[in-house]
Amino acid sequence: MGKDLDDRLSNLPDDILLTILDRLNVRDAARTAVLSTRWSKLPAMLSRLIINVWDFRPPDVSEFREDEFAQTNAAAIEATKSMLERRDSTRNRIHQLSVTFFLRESDPISIGHTVAQTMATHKVGMAEFIVLTKKEPIGCDERDLIDYGQQFMLFFDACPDAFAGITRLHLENLRFGESDISNVLVTCKQLKDLRFLNCDSEGVTTLQMEHSQLSELSIVDCRLGKVMLNWLPQLTRMTFEGWIAFHYALSVVYAPLLEVVNLTNVGLSWHKMIELSKFLRGTSVRDLKLGFKSEKIWVQPECLTKSLSSVFCQLRFLNLDDIPEGYNLTWTLFVLKAAPSLKELWMTVWDHLCKMETDEKRRAVSYSENKGVEWESSALDFQHRSLATLTIFGFESEEYMVSYVRGVMEAAVNLEEVFLYHRLTCGKCRANPNTLKRIRYPWTKRQRSSVKKRITDGVDSFAIIHFPTGSVRGDHIAKKKVPVVFSF
Secondary structure, X not given: OHHHHHHHHHOOOHXXXXXXXXXXXXXXXXXXXXXOHHHHOOHHHXXXXXXXXXXXXXXXXOOOOHHHHHHHHHHXXXXXXXXXXXXXXXXXXXXXXXXXXXXXXXXXXXXXXXXXXXXXXXXXXXXXXXXXXXXXHHHOOHHHHHHHHHXXXXXXXXXXXXXXXXOEEEEEOOEEOOOHHHHHHHHOOOOOEEEEEOOEEOOOXXXXXXXXXXXXXXXXXXXXXXXXXXXXXOOOEEEEEOOOXXXXXXXXXXXXXXXXXXXXXXXXXXXXXXXXXXXXXXXXXXXXXXXXXXXXXXXXXXXXXXXXXXXXOOOOEEEEEEEOOOOOOHHHHHHHHHOOOOOEEEEEEOOOOOOOOOOOHHHHOOEOOOOOOOOOHHHHOOOEOOOOEEEEEOOOOOHHHHHHHHHHHHHEOOOOEEEEEOOEOOHHHHHOHHHOOOOOOOOOHHHHHHHHHHHHOOOOOOOEEEOOXXXXXXXXXXXXXXXXXXXX
């Protein structure tokens, strides 16, 4: 039976067999070479080569010892060389080449030279380096950042041909010198996706970014001073999260195609409020996420001005994430007033206790105890004709939320649906329910009927109000990327 099955598989055309192998990681795909002479040739013909160091770690190992780091990296390097050096340069274009590895001694240089040779002799579509460090971001101190930064620049300087051809570069836990990031941008001429996690730049107060091809940029928990997007004509997506230089840490000079923006930060008591009309000047965003991590609202509600209208004139989707619980939500309507084309308004109201600072550190770093913000009530008298959907995660039948939903339904005259979910949870929440505060959610039919009446009494709206229980709708999961809804 096994032999018959093997024979039937082996008789399939190459393109079908390669499609099957493309669904495996490189390590498992390479193992199929021992099945037969026919199969032995296939791994060298794959169009997608995803070589990830984590696929080579010893079984049942969660934390690496130093020797296991060396062995795992070595296995990834050997796989990279084996798969690339055996390829026939006249056949089978490489559509995707992704290599994930640890920044360790001379290992990256070996990978870089192999990838550069492949680029010189093969047609390669997308090429990606994901450069990891042995320490996680939370465990890195200043000395680690300096050491990792020096190691990366040695790698970069030794492999200019590889970096000249890569299209995606993901870096973590590095300290850059004054001109290092500029040199990376100049050398990586084909770069389309650049991501920094927990990086900083010594002595650099302003990071000037210019690149003709870059379309995605992610800067998370970095200390890079002010980031100026001077000339990024192809940039369409940007994540800017956890910035340190708080007031106007971002300046968009020229990024005319920028459509999807994620801005997330922790607002402390001494931080100045940010006016989005200045923070996002030079863009016409269509999809905007503002994240507050359950702390102080750092956005300054603005009255409708020409500059504010120009920023939000094309906005279609607004996601307000981790708004602190118990505070007036009316301030969020200033974006609705400034964005006449907005179709969907989503928000998550959540005191996420398993991630928030709740001990003496709150006082030490000046977390704000008053997290709310107000907007002039005189600005509430307006109509919005495009909003079709309002979705709230973390709804409770308290007056501040009920009155907010009423306000949206009164303003959005063509509103079609309102989804009011219970609070979300993460894995830590489910493991320790003590981190969850009780909220009043209308679980029963009678409770839902009562809340609907409070919301709609005197409101002229045809919108349908939903109270989803048990799980999040599939299309909502895809759009918001949320975990399952917690139920008591």
